Amino acid sequence: MTTIVVLVEQSQGNVRRASLEALGAAKSSGARVVAVVALVDGSESAAPTLAKHGADRVVVLKGDGRSSPDRSAHDIAAVVREEGAKACLAAASSNGKQLMPRIAAELDSTVFSDCTGLDLSGATPKAVRPWLAGKLIATLESNAPVFCATLRPNTFAPRAAPAAGELVTKPSSAVLKALVASIDAKGGGKLDVKEAPVVISGGRGMKGPEHFALLDELAAAFGNAAVGASRAVVDAGWRPHSEQVGQTGKTVSPQLYVAVGISGAIQHLAGMRTSKVIVAINKDADAPIFKVADYGIVGDAFEVVPALTAAVKAVRSQR
Numbered sequence: 528m529t530t531i532v533v534l535v536e537q538s539q540g541n542v543r544r545a546s547l548e549a550l551g552a553a554k555s556s557g558a559r560v561v562a563v564v565a566l567v568d569g570s571e572s573a574a575p576t577l578a579k580h581g582a583d584r585v586v587v588l589k590g591d592g593r594s595s596p597d598r599s600a601h602d603i604a605a606v607v608r609e610e611g612a613k614a615c616l617a618a619a620s621s622n623g624k625q626l627m628p629r630i631a632a633e634l635d636s637t638v639f640s641d642c643t644g645l646d647l648s649g650a651t652p653k654a655v656r657p658w659l660a661g662k663l664i665a666t667l668e669s670n671a672p673v674f675c676a677t678l679r680p681n682t683f684a685p686r687a688a689p690a691a692g693e694l695v696t697k698p699s700s701a702v703l704k705a706l707v708a709s710i711d712a713k714g715g716g717k718l719d720v721k722e723a724p725v726v727i728s729g730g731r732g733m734k735g736p737e738h739f740a741l742l743d744e745l746a747a748a749f750g751n752a753a754v755g756a757s758r759a760v761v762d763a764g765w766r767p768h769s770e771q772v773g774q775t776g777k778t779v780s781p782q783l784y785v786a787v788g789i790s791g792a793i794q795h796l797a798g799m800r801t802s803k804v805i806v807a808i809n810k811d812a813d814a815p816i817f818k819v820a821d822y823g824i825v826g827d828a829f830e831v832v833p834a835l836t837a838a839v840k841a842v843r844s845q846r
């Protein structure tokens with residue numbers, strides 16, 4: 528049986544959903560799955576959750592409290608070698624994106640980044656990923672010794688797949704080429720646009736930062752939504768860069784993406800066109816965003832958004 532190693536991330540003591548999705552993708556291939564909890568000091572408390580989602584083995588790397596991407600990558604690559612894994616997967620999160628190239632370099636391999644599809648069943652792994660700002664969807668075959676890939680959040684489903692979850696604790700190595708001295712976290716505690724199942728994004732059509740309260744209210748009505756923004760809005764200083772969706776921002780793939788007062792420039796589409804359902808609200812019927820929208824509302828955001836918020840609240844109150 529082949530083995531796949533999955534890098535697991537935690538946030539505030541909980542396993543991140545994007546990591547459970549990566550576990551689900553690994554488990555779907557029928558492989559034996561080894562979950563590695565590695566960043567800074569991994570926690571054993573993740574083990575029961577990981578076992579429920581398909582981890583046959585959970586390797587927790589215990590460090591000395593200091594964070595080093597080089598050390599994490601070195602230690603995860605060592606687990607891949609020890610387990611004889613044919614693949615190593617992680618979420619295409621900030622951590623996944625910075626660690627996987629290092630892991631691949633350690634394994635003399637290459638990286639398939641931000642994948643939206645995988646086929647690990649055959650002798651030659653295949654990855655599907657958008658190219659050229661989402662204009663092309665490429666299917667790539669791997670001839671690398673170990674298939675290393677990051678997976679776009681919200682693209683693969685977590686699986687309820689009870690497994691042994693055998694817990695193994697290992698000390699981290701002494702590799703410390705780069706050391707993270709401190710982290711200044713902004714927007715802590717907020718749902719990240721990359722992982723939220725619903726994203727409500729605002730553009731220049733919102734007219735000013737004060738009007739984003741309307742989008743915050745709509746997001747709160749959904750209950751599981753994050754607020755995103757176009758680059759024009761971020762450049763104007765209305766919203767933080769952490770919320771920017773697009774080519775030079777974040778790539779999102781939620782169940783529902785609502786674009787409010789966003790024209791639909793190609794650089795914005797690059798970050799959201801793989802969303803499952805796209806709703807556009809724009810007062811210009813010719814706005815390019817309508818070309819990718821599943822549902823379009825031609826109207827003034829300042830009338831449509833409050834009405835939508837009231838409708839969402841009404842539906843949810845009936846549940």
Ligand SMILES: Cc1cc2nc3c(=O)[nH]c(=O)nc-3n(C[C@H](O)[C@H](O)[C@H](O)COP(=O)(O)OP(=O)(O)OC[C@H]3O[C@@H](n4cnc5c(N)ncnc54)[C@H](O)[C@@H]3O)c2cc1C
Pocket residue numbers: 729730731732733756757758759760771772773774775776777787788789790791792793794795798808809810811814826827828829
């Ligand atoms: C190298 C490069 C990288 C870039 N990266 C990104 C990126 O990552 N993300 C990104 O978003 N952009 C990016 N851009 C910028 C992009 O080209 C656009 O300039 C930007 O997306 C436009 O933002 P917008 O849609 O908010 O504003 P606009 O293009 O000004 O559109 C505003 C829209 O609001 C509508 N509107 C106005 N009033 C209302 C109202 N009352 N109700 C409803 N609708 C209304 C208008 O009809 C219009 O369609 C990049 C550009 C370059 C060159």
